[in-house]
Amino acid sequence: MTAISFPEARRQIVAVGRWLDGKGWAPATSGNYSVRLDDGSFAVTVSGRHKGRLGEEDVMRVSADGASLDGKKPSAETALHLAIYRLFPEAGAVLHSHSPDSVGLSRAVAGDGFTFTGHEMLKALPGNPTHDASVVLPIVDNSQDMAVIDGAITPALLAAGAPPAYLIRSHGLYGWGRDMAEAERVIEAIEFMVATERAERSFRA
Template sequence: MLCPDLEQATAAIIAVGRAFDARNWAPATSGNYSIRLADGRVAITVSGRHKGRLTSDDVMTVDLDGRALDGKKPSAETALHAMLYRRFPEVGSVLHSHSPASVGMTRALRGATGWTVAGHELMKAWPGVGTHDHAVTLPIVDNSQDMAVIAAAIDPLLVAAGDPPAYFIRGHGLYGWGRDIAEAERVVEATEWLIEAERAERAFRSMA
């Protein structure tokens, strides 16, 4: 169900910002978070604000093309949120984390267009995954200062991967989404954990 009003959405965004900051997923002013409102607007973090110290003034509204509706300045990456809302009518929230693990992993996988994970119980935190006996590929797209370039590059990768609930921008971080902000947070948290688990497994294998 879509968030009924801006006040509720703002409170949820502030809470996620504090949680992500505590996990080192939102250093400096990185990351951005949004919620689709029941009236069709999107509540999203204002450009350049520290996500661990958000207030109600740090959340603004845009339309589904990413245009500001209240005179505040949206992040350039608002276009990536808007693209996902237009593409997936059921999506109610988009969250962008910026963890060292996701940035480092995508930089290490130079040239790769996806990261495939299989066999993990925690994959069931992703929507539509009901068993560990499964493989999911999350797309990786190269970074750009032009959001239209990223949006155009990621769309066919999402189709090819079967529309997973997340993707990476190389050297930039993770985008995850869900039917509401709670589901989007589960997607991001599970994905970040899976990166760490895969890294730990490789470290233990090197010791064997």
């Protein structure tokens, strides 16, 4: 885990918002990002802001129970970020993207997970040193109640071999890492594998 200062977290979150928007993975005002801070609080994106046009004033601080520490309004999904930090004390950053491919996969696939097998990009996931593996990306149904999503996804996240990521059906992808760089790598690797799976199916059609 890497815990950093609030000014550095703001810079990282502004930069990652521009990166994800440039990829087409943060349409409209979708997505939310967070970083664990060195004082025990968390930096998160303010609710309703376009992630490709974030300024440092669009990043706020919340306590470990989600209370605003500076009077600004966090995203309702902040609760899902904090749940990840509680489950995984080594997590230092959490990202939530909304790519068309990942959302489309979550809508097209029935059941509670999608299996990636033999992808070279599996080696980008923490703790997975080989492409010669199968990794199941958990999928959970969407809800306006974050506690419902948290309760439904937690068992899958704690299962042996689970990746540091999951999909919310018809909504988007959550991924995390020990720091922002690792969280970015997880998101990019999974988005790449999802896009590859889609391309493979189109070639076979």
